Amino acid sequence: MAAVQKVGIVGAGAAGLTAAILLADAGVDVEILEKAAEPQTLGSGITLQGNALRILRELGVWEQVKARGYGFSTLGLRAPNPDGTVLAVLEDIKTGGDDLPATLGMYRPDLTAILRDRALQAGARISYGKTVTDIADDGGSVTVRTSDSSTSDYDLLIGADGLHSAVRKAIGIDVEPQPTxxxxxxxxxxxxxxxxxxxxxxxxxxxxxxxxxxxxxxxxxxxxxxxxxxxxxxxxxxxxxxxxxxxxxxxxxxxxxxxxxxxxxxxxxSHLVEGPWNRGRTVIIGDAAHSCPPTVAQGAAMALEDAAVLAELLIAADHVTETLWKEFEDRRLERATAVVTASVQLGQWMLDGVRDADVPGLMNSLSTMLKEPA
Ligand SMILES: Cc1cc2nc3c(=O)[nH]c(=O)nc-3n(C[C@H](O)[C@H](O)[C@H](O)COP(=O)(O)OP(=O)(O)OC[C@H]3O[C@@H](n4cnc5c(N)ncnc54)[C@H](O)[C@@H]3O)c2cc1C
Known part of the structure; x- marks a missing residue:
């Protein structure tokens, strides 16, 4: 039996929906509280790297993602001239394995809709128009208050509420995203x-x-x-x-x-919560725990991986223990740190006008690490 029976998730983005799917599939009672009044139907595109596609395949939505998105495995470099001269076409490392494209672009609301439908099918409940404002953790359960003054109790709370996470603040983690x-x-x-x-x-x-x-x-x-x-x-x-x-x-x-x-x-x-991402029975994942410029397009991949690793540990354990949190930190912090550091570094080299930076070396070592499953 999983370590938890009833889980609350704050935020119906990539991280929250992924955690919901995996936990609900394992028979856990899952409720997502989302502040938006309804699902977003307008947005921009997103670049998903192979390691994100690997998790989407684990969730059973790869065929839908493939059908709605556009996969490719090369990267072009062009000159800043009126002809847009192609300087090079590089083979990209397939971080999700050789049977998935290196990269796939898709319309963000399409990705969310696929994950949302899958979460509902798995049995998760999604309550829209619910802005989480307060959290009280008594050691055995977590009580969550929303701005409509209603409260709910859970065995465990997952803060997947993005950059300006209210959950992060409520559990006393004093880290905020900074402009790069x-x-x-x-x-x-x-x-x-x-x-x-x-x-x-x-x-x-x-x-x-x-x-x-x-x-x-x-x-x-x-x-x-x-x-x-x-x-x-x-x-x-x-x-x-x-x-x-x-x-x-x-x-x-x-x-x-x-x-x-x-x-x-x-x-x-960019920001990174460098210590544990939990306080008691409340844990943050995805952009709530870390963010970076999308110079290597890994934000969503990290959010999906955080959710998948957390769900795996919660499903495999009998109880929520310090050992579980330590294992979560061991499997996530170093990897997320590498992504944030590399993404910020790539941007900083451009801001500083560094011409001889070892961009291929940095990209290569990062992609080699990301090819290993989380
Ligand atoms: C300009 C830009 C471009 C990017 N491009 C890429 C890219 O190409 N590829 C890539 O992989 N990543 C990219 N990223 C990063 C990527 O968008 C994020 O890493 C990813 O969306 C994080 O998902 P998440 O589920 O953690 O957070 P989010 O997607 O932000 O979801 C958080 C959810 O929580 C809800 N919420 C917030 N507060 C509350 C509250 N108090 N109560 C209830 N609900 C709440 C929000 O409404 C939202 O639905 C980009 C980021 C930026 C800024």
Missing amino acids: GMGIWRAFVERPEEVVRTDLTYGGPCFIAGYCPTGPDTIYAYLVEKAQERKQEDGPRVMAELAGAYGGPWNEIRSSLDHGARINYTWFT
Whole structure:
């Protein structure tokens, strides 16, 4: 029998839904409390690396993900010139194993919808419009209060409530995401025929100009710049101006920006909870525990892996013990630290204008580590 019978999960993102699926499959009574009034149907794209796809396969949703997304196993590098000259096409390390693509792009709300349907099918309950505000842990159970003044009791509480986690704060972990100095414009647009993988262009007016196909008809394109005060409504104009320096598929992407493209600007952040991620019977996972700039696109993969390892340990144990928490920390902290450190380092090299940085060396050692299952 699992170490817990009734688990509360705060947040219906990738981390929360993954934990819910695995625990509910094992017969645990699972309730997710999600502050959004309803499932999000609008958003941008996401790049999922092989190690994220490996977990999605474990969840039994790989065929759906494959059908809705766009898989590929090479990475293109282009010059910041009007032709967008292709400088190199590199084979990517397949961190999920050789039978999965190295990378898959998809529309974020599609990924969430697939995981949500699977969680409901497994028997998890998802309550929307529930913002968690307070937590009380008496050593044997956790009482959770939401902003509508209702309370619920659980054997264990999982805070999968993202960057600005209320659970993290409530259990007294005093770590907050900090800006890394970079900002990103993202646009969800039609796929130019030429876009069949991610191509990155370093240099020009931006640190990085890139795109990732998210399905047969769509891509998300992004421009990474020095973080600054920007207005979301200026997106089409600013993106078109910045993108003016880039050629190849960017010519078509630029012309899509005016036609109702969904454009978003945000700053990169990073943080890492360096000690244990639990206090008593409450534990944080995913972006609640760590975040990093998406320079290696590993945020969602780390969230999925955190959830899968935690569920595995809870299902295999008879009781929630310090040994279980120690094992969770041993299996997660070093790996998440490596991802956060490498992601921040890659950004910092660009911010500092370091020209001879060993980017391939760093990427190679990280991918080799990530190829080992979590
Ligand atoms: C610009 C940008 C681009 C990125 N691109 C990529 C990428 O290409 N690939 C990649 O792997 N990662 C990427 N990431 C990182 C990735 O998005 C995250 O790592 C991942 O979504 C984390 O999932 P999560 O479930 O931990 O958190 P989230 O997805 O943030 O989910 C948290 C959930 O908790 C809910 N919630 C919050 N507070 C409360 C509360 N008090 N009560 C109840 N519910 C609450 C929220 O509404 C939300 O649904 C990117 C991040 C950024 C900022």
